Amino acid sequence: MFSESSLGTFKACLRGELIQPGDPRYDQARRVFNGLIDRRPALIVRCAGVADVIAAVNFARENDMRTAVRGGGHGVTGNAVCDDGVVIDLSAMKSVHVDPGKRTARAEGGATWGIFDHETQAFGLATTGGIVPSTGIAGLTLGGGIGFLNRRYGLACDNLLSADVVSADGRLLHAGPAEHEDLFWALRGGGGNFGVVTSFEYRLHAVGPVLGGEIVFPLEQAQRVLRFYRDWSTAAPDEVRADATLIAGPEGPALDISVCYCGAPEEGEKVLEPIRLCGCPLVDTVATVPYTKVQNLLTEVFQPGRLHYWKAAFVRALGEDAVDAMVEFFASTAPGFFAAIAIEHLGGAVSRVAAEESAFRHRKAQHSLLVLRMWEDPAESEANMDWARRCYRTVEPFLESGAYVNYLGDEGEARIVASYGPNHERLAVIKKKYDPTNFFRLNQNIRPG
Template sequence: MTGNKRIQELRENLRGRLFLPEDEGYDDARKVFNGLIDKRPALIVRCAGVADVITAVNFARETDLPVAIRGGGHSVAGNAVNNDGLVIDLSDMKSVHVDPEKQTARAEGGATWGDFDHETQAFGLATTGGIVPSTGIAGLTLGGGIGYLNRKFGLACDNLLSADVVTADGRFLKASAGEHEDLFWGIRGGGGNFGVVTSLEYRVHPVGPVLGGELIYPLDQAKEVLRFYRDWSTTAPDEVRADATLLSGPHGPALAIMICYCGAIEEGEKVLQPLRSFGTPMADTIAPVPYATVQNLLTEVFRPGLLHYWKAGLFRSFSDEAIDAIVDFFAGAVPAPFAAVAIEQLGGAISRVGVQDTAFSHRHAQHSLLVLRMWQNPAETEANIDWGRRCYRAAAPFLEEGVYVNYVGEEGEARARAAYGVNYERLVQLKNKYDPTNFFRLNQNIKPAPESTTPVDQT
């Protein structure tokens, strides 16, 4: 690896903490959200500020150590850690500063959406963020960033005003519409391919109480409810995001529709009435609630440490045939808790941004699909992954080639290319400019030079 002298010099040059495998706290420091990931880095640098990030980048480059970047550590692929390399851990860098007059907020790269919402909601403000508070703001935004407010305010990356980035050569750059504009374009959907993002500045919006909660139906109503949901959601106003999920939970299989209406409550009641009056739901918990309540609806489901397998896509045709195929598979092979097939509502403000205006190109999709399987016993891993793959195959004929990059696991280069879509070649050129050695490669990787062949999806 590196000599003791070099490591001691590194430790002395840090304001934050350095973890080695023999150090107390190392095992906790290498844990990430997905309990399926069990990697052992040679070094973990828990940075206290930008200076530590620059020091860590320079050290890794000079010692030829592979690098992983940890913000929230929420990637299902486990890219926040590595084996025998260096982890640049931003988890102590989580300050959030809100300017209520300008309606902006700047947060450090280790902040989570829980941290961000806590500060912005004190002023009645918010921006599109992840649907689980433990998700890191940086990783979500760099991949595009869908969330409950995405139909009204666009993706998280559409609300990004600027970002501070440490590049592979140790430079500190500001990326915005007026500085390093090409880099600013690339980090809005291009993932962590271009540097360590140490802070992000967002536009925030007035967000008071929302209409939020769930409608829960028995599984035997799933097909008719999903057909109604599809037609209703496609014409719903921007203020609505409604996600429909087939799930096997502790109380058995069901269909849940999770609602967030961000607008005037009285108007929201009218908009939601047709959906709430359709079928015979077992439960209807929709009510005026603080935005943070909606953001916490899935906190227990996505608690860190469970083992996860995900497969995702974007609907080409959310047809009756697609609904039949997905429900028939789920009903015929309902596993033990927890499994889900989530259909997330997109469109609205997302679709009014040009395909090439940011690196995130999947602007036309109205609904996405996410197959999730979570379990606790490692002995059940093979069976659970097999269920996830079979479930995805049932839906695959109705999906397009593209995929939301933040949902991609270890699926091979072809899948990474599909995630970046029509903007891939432009992202390659940007990679050539800012990271020609592919120093930042533990991600859904964009190689610095075009490849002559495209490997087949490995999952």
């Protein structure tokens, strides 16, 4: 793939680290969030800055090497790492600079949402971000960016003001509303197809303490509560996001409503009262808490290294048939730890952006559905994946053909095209302009058109 001479020249121009098989850091460096992924790259370039990223792109292109880009490494498909190729690892590039006067933040591509929130909350500010702190800002934003603040402030990509991108030919481009506008459009939902984003500039919002926590109902109340939740969540004010999850955790199966209300707490109490009273909760932890506490609700469950399999789509209609089907399947199959059917709350500000304004087009969906199976013993992989597939087949009649690309598995080109819908053709044209050889193809790939 490359000569020792060319590798030596490449290594000499790096400020960061070059990690190869045999290096004591190698096994740790190649691990990603999903423990189901076990890939062995030829080179891992742990970049210290933009110059390293440019050098890595040029070296990989000139030596015709398969190339993966790692931000947080959280993607369920494991596209952040590859066999035999180059991993451009941004994990050391994680600085976040906040301008509290302008209410903006610029963050490097290796930052996680935990790091980002830590910096912005020092000034009582935040933007829509992932609900697991170890998730990278890069992958989540490029795929759209669902999070607890999305109903009030839109998706992460709706709050993206500009981005610096290393293209496939090794140029550093600044993409924004007035420069490389087509690329800026594509970055807001088009995934990692267009280059290595080395920094993101976000709009921030005033976010102080929120009303947040979990309301847990016994499984036998799930049908009644979910039917109420359907209408209540659709009519709810923008300040509230409430996700309803059928969950099989360490304490058995239940229905969990995870809540974040980012308005005045006294108003939030009135808004949440109906969902609290529609059944008899086993647990109710909702209280006025720091925003970062809500962002950590899932930290203990989503520990790196556990094995994951996901299936997802946007909900077409959360009617009684859909509710009955998912509850009956969940109750009858009695899955052990950890299984979930998560109904994520959309609408609000997400729906007030035109479908053609960014690459993310699913603006009218009120909910997204994620079937998630997680386990620890590799010997149980086939049985767990089979459960997830059967579960998804049960709810599939009630779902749209497209999905949130950050939740897509390796499901083929047709699913990718369906997920972008009418925006796919425009994305393919932009891909041809910025990456005509499909150098960046380890992603939910959009082929040059």
